[in-house]
Amino acid sequence: MPLLMAFRRWWAILFVAILALPTVGLVAPDLPAPMRTVLAPEQHWWQDAAKRLDPYINNVFGFRGAVLAAHRSYLRFIDETQGERVLQGTHGVLFIRDNDALEQSLGQVVRPHRVAGFVGLAKELDADMKAHGGRFVALIPPNAHTADFEELPAYARGQKKTPTEYDLVAARMKADNIPFVDLRPLIAEAKKDGRVYFRYDTHWNERGALLAFNAAMEAVGRPDLAVSPQEALGTAEVKPGGDLLRLGGLDQREPPDIRYPWKPAFAPRDDLAPLPGIIVGKENPLFVSRAVTTGHDGPRIMVIGDSFTNGFWHGLLAARSSAYVWTHHQLCNFDQGMIDRFKPDILIYAPTERFFPCAGKRGVAATVSGAPPKTPAPGGPLPDATAPH
Structure with a gap:
């Protein structure tokens, strides 16, 4: 058988x-x-x-x-x-896990087509500004995972690959002769004198924001608009809370975060006169555009950014411009007509590293943690709008 x-x-x-x-x-x-x-x-x-x-x-x-x-x-x-949306690194430092930020900073996620979309938009904005006699520069505030790489968990540091998307952007911008500031070496140097990013928040602190602002002014040929830390930053003080503590449901930790309050001349102002006719259409309620005149001489400056410049740069822009506009990049889908209506002398495009890829009509929408792509409706919420960015 x-x-x-x-x-x-x-x-x-x-x-x-x-x-x-x-x-x-x-x-x-x-x-x-x-x-x-x-x-x-x-x-x-x-x-x-x-x-x-x-x-x-x-x-x-x-x-x-x-x-x-x-x-x-x-x-x-x-x-x-x-x-979990929050990753704990060494010495208790926290990092966001949204939008594949960790994998992006480690070179585990590399999307050349999205790099090409960013470079294409930057080239278009640069050409537009040159045609009108203005100056353009792009910069990408690095993820905390990039800026504070040494504080990631050891297993993550052991999986770093090159090139990263940031590497590709920097190389393409240089090859295409598009004004671009690679903030990574500047941040690494500044860290020798103290923290540049918060420990329990996704953002840089005032030192990092000022460093990037000055780098942008240098890149557009206006070093006279730079602001020294001694002029702008007050005495260090404790910053309670942090968006990553909130997202992780965590209690306040020690040591606390430190912030550097802006001195009055560079603090955000609410008394500036609005410029009519610049902002049209429905605004995103999370990141409302601002167009104001400052009442003194200076260039007209426009910033297309996100939470790394919103709030952090308003006082600096008010002190160094005759008028300024701040608007959200909307994953490359911002209202480009605002540039023609405002006619800036200086245009700065500054999306954060994890949000620099174009989405919607300008590119393939970002896939967030395996979720299906989302395309922002005009004036509607951004993809993953509840996340800190």
Whole structure:
């Protein structure tokens, strides 16, 4: 009598094939997956395999990307949260996990077509300003993951790849001769004298904001508009809270964050006269555009940015311009007619690293944590508008 009857042999083959899938998955092509948090088994793993080996197995099983993608789809289907939005680094420093910011800063997510979209828009804005006798510069405030790379968890630092999207942008802008400020080396140098980014917030602090403003003025050929830290920044003081503490449901931590209050001459002002006819149409309620006149001499400056310049730069712009406009980049979908209506002498395009890729009509909409692409409606909320940016 045969070991297996003929009609059961196919079932045996199928059963063995299913058992072999995890092994095949170790070498077969897979979908992109979140980075591994454990890169190797602990020493002497055989002495306590459940504790020392299981974390490694959970990071290297076959078809890991496909399995995790299916899990994300299931969580979306049942409308359940998809995990933590806050990553804790060394010394208690916190980082945002939204928008693949960590993977982007580590070169794990690289999207050349989105880099091309940014460069194309910058080239268009530069040409427009040159045609009208103005000056243009683009800059990208780095993710905290990029600026404070050494404070990421060790497993993350061990997975850094090059080039990153920031590397590609910097190289393309230089090759195409488009004015661009790479803020990374400037921030690295400034960190020798103290923090440039907050510990528990996604943003840079006032030192970082001032550094970027001065770099932009230098790049457009107006170093006379730069502001020294001694002129602008007050005595350091404790900054309670932080958006990452809120997102993580965490209590206030020690040591606290430190901020540098703007001195009165460079503090944001609410008494500036609005410029009519510049802002038209429905505004995004989270990032309302501002067009004002300052009442003194200076160039007309327009900034297209996000939360890294909104608030941080308003006092600087008021002190150094005769009139200024600030508006949100809307993932490259801002109202370009505002440039023609305002006629700036200086135009600065400054989207944060994790939000520089174009979306909607200008490019492929960003996929956030596995969610389907979102295209902003005119005047409507930005993708992931509740996230700090």
